[in-house]
Amino acid sequence: MKKTPVIFIGHGSPMLAIDENDLTREMQRIGADILNSPEKPKAILAISAHWYAPGTYIQSAEKPRQVYDMYGFPEELYQLKYPVRGCSDLTKEVCDRLGSDVSINDSWGIDHGTWSVMVHMFPDASIPVVQLSVNSHLRTEQCVEIGRKLAPLREQGYLIWGSGNIVHNLRRIEWNNRGGSDQADHFSKYIVDNVLSGNIDAVINYQEHENASYSVPTPDHYMPLLYCLGAAGEDSATVFNNTCTMGSLSMASFVWA
Template identity: 50%
Template structure:
């Protein structure tokens, strides 16, 4: 059975230890899918070059600062998957290499601890190359799409709107500009007009505010590349929070 492609807005690391509407959706989703392993493209492994991992037990990365002690005690330790690593290298050829200096970061585990709390699904991360153009991220996703036929789940984790300088911890919803950009991208995805997602800077000021750096937006492009025209597209966790973060998420599934 062809596996899905998921882009998830991961939001605050505190979601790892909280129970809310977003984490409830992740829990429900984890019960509905049974991947052989996960190829995770996390915003938090933002590199020069494209890298993946081949450790049997990749380290847990606590790449966040100033949060309560219970968050650092999560310790979402999972197994790697050498078979998946090898397939990634076959799909991408000489454009990808091994780098085990990283591990499973909070962009991955803050979501997966709810989706797969038993830690029984192996995870391999693929880095986001900061030097690549949007079209290149999309093309990498396209090359990796064949992994879906082999039982591997392709997942991107970031936030379509992510501007930490504009965060307002007292605001439940999004600012008008955050809403505008998130909705433009939503409409483009639903219409399968991916050129608009690749050329998102055409949206002007709202794009500049929503994507001041590309690290959290780029994982979406890998997912769009790995999706197929024959897929259904479902939107979940559609919301903007704290003024300048989007939790809006997408799952692309084979109609069969």
């Protein structure tokens, strides 16, 4: 079987789930390419910023619950259903590869960092999904190392898929700004350029950039990118949705193949 790609998605606001715009059309395009591929993934290992937990956990539920982990949005968003199945074979493979570093935990589910994007990429929910937590205790280089340990899953037909944001600062949101602030634009460009050039050290050591504290005030939304980098290995990246919005959100997304 041909090795599956690795995907990182900038997901932004939960309203993405019910939006129809250039960002969602690009997600639909990438998803259609995967669905129409002769090597359609057997299942997806999803690493969402919104399962930010004090450990590395993997789900085992046959029918993981949909988590509406956001507040104050239109009722239409809470009525949206994404009835995805789990995949016991993928859960077992992750446990085998990570050993004592991972444990099964079904207290969470499929959160909006995952389903708000997948309703566009894989709208029929035909590909099973298993979420892996983002471990809040890990250093950046350890996130990359976990991704490397999981990379062989790609040769077994599993898609490794991360969801977060390179720039994510909700305290600095500019509601009337359709673009990015200078700080967001500079930091996002710096990370995108280094991902595309394969300069992983710069992405790992993002704190050295002058706009890091503005762009990554907490690491939860940045860390999924690091898991993806590890899983991608030496594969080259292409970028899509390479824009910032609402001042302090970067929607930059990548495919490695």
